[in-house]
Amino acid sequence: MYFNLNDTLNLASKFTLRRLWNAAKVVTSFQITRITKKPVQWGYPISVSFEPTTSCNLRCPECPSGLRAFTRPTGMLKKDFFRQTIDDIYKDLLYLIFYFQGEPFLNPDFLDMVKYAHDKGIYTATSTNAHYLTDEKAKRTVESGLDRLIISIDGTTQDVYKQYRVGGNLEKVLQGARNIVKWKKELKSKTPFVFFQFLVVKPNEHQIEDIKQLAKEIGVDQIRFKTAQVYDYENDPHNLIPTIDKYSRYRMGKDGKMKSKSGLGNHCWKLWHANVITWDGLVVPCCFDKDAMHRLGNLQTQSFKEIWNNDNYKQFRRELMTSRKNIDICANCSEGLTVWED
Numbered sequence: 001m002y003f004n005l006n007d008t009l010n011l012a013s014k015f016t017l018r019r020l021w022n023a024a025k026v027v028t029s030f031q032i033t034r035i036t037k038k039p040v041q042w043g044y045p046i047s048v049s050f051e052p053t054t055s056c057n058l059r060c061p062e063c064p065s066g067l068r069a070f071t072r073p074t075g076m077l078k079k080d081f082f083r084q085t086i087d088d089i090y091k092d093l094l095y096l097i098f099y100f101q102g103e104p105f106l107n108p109d110f111l112d113m114v115k116y117a118h119d120k121g122i123y124t125a126t127s128t129n130a131h132y133l134t135d136e137k138a139k140r141t142v143e144s145g146l147d148r149l150i151i152s153i154d155g156t157t158q159d160v161y162k163q164y165r166v167g168g169n170l171e172k173v174l175q176g177a178r179n180i181v182k183w184k185k186e187l188k189s190k191t192p193f194v195f196f197q198f199l200v201v202k203p204n205e206h207q208i209e210d211i212k213q214l215a216k217e218i219g220v221d222q223i224r225f226k227t228a229q230v231y232d233y234e235n236d237p238h239n240l241i242p243t244i245d246k247y248s249r250y251r252m253g254k255d256g257k258m259k260s261k262s263g264l265g266n267h268c269w270k271l272w273h274a275n276v277i278t279w280d281g282l283v284v285p286c287c288f289d290k291d292a293m294h295r296l297g298n299l300q301t302q303s304f305k306e307i308w309n310n311d312n313y314k315q316f317r318r319e320l321m322t323s324r325k326n327i328d329i330c331a332n333c334s335e336g337l338t339v340w341e342d
């Protein structure tokens with residue numbers, strides 16, 4: 001991962017003695033688990049992802065939100081419910097990601113929730129398609145204390161961009177990025193740390209050098225090239241798998257069929273240090289469980305700390321340690337398949 005001093009120092013400033021102790025317990029228990037091959041879980045999550053909404057303005061072909069293809073209920077995260085959960089876990093929590101599915105800025109209370117978490121001393125991050133970063137909203141975003149802003153931009157020309165970001169307007173994305181950069185300067189703020197996230201697919205792989213130049217011109221802090229998840233990667237019906245191996249999550253097997261590059265070892269750091277909460281309070285293992293099929297608990301009926309150590313979580317960790325390849329959401333895991341650039 002690319003190292004940025006300002007962003008790293010900002011993250012480090014969020015540590016308290018309690019959060020350091022919690023992180024030490026989590027890391028130690030994970031290492032013991034890998035050595036003994038038996039799940040040991042100490043401490044509480046270092047990082048949590050909270051879903052502001054399942055709604056989205058775009059129709060991306062490999063996204064359940066874009067395809068309107070969820071089997072679970074859709075809706076908006078309620079501010080009071082969010083605050084109640086944060087009040088329960090903030091003393092141990094270091095990093096809060098406001099994203100799972102959907103476009104966060106569609107939730108009218110989104111920036112209020114960011115501000116609430118910021119005031120609790122938590123490092124906050126979100127991912128957006130940037131269509132709603134008007135001048136006013138950009139100013140509010142900087143003022144909210146958001147620490148990291150990921151802007152999804154998958155093309156440097158409208159004709160390429162819209163092939164994956166169906167229904168999107170590239171100029172709105174670029175203007176949104178300019179608005180954020182402008183207000184950071186106006187308000188003399190070091191945050192949010194802004195980076196372009198470029199999902200590399202076959203239609204846009206020829207624009208990799210172009211997006212680097214565009215990022216410099218606009219003044220974002222960093223660019224990240226992300227591998228694309230393709231559900232039916234053996235057939236690739238949308239012709240998305242790139243030809244550049246470095247940016248592909250898949251490779252051709254000896255049998256002539258596409259296979260995932262992920263090693264699928266019987267361990268997973270995410271199950272020890274992080275998890276995901278849907279807009280309506282379902283707790284799921286990670287961001288690959290987009291339809292919340294592996295429901296480990298419900299915050300409407302249990303506290304977060306009760307769920308983190310309940311029987312469902314213990315059973316899932318045991319299964320992961322013995323037969324991870326048989327867990328459906330692990331089949332497309334992209335752990336370690338991200339490329340960072342200056």
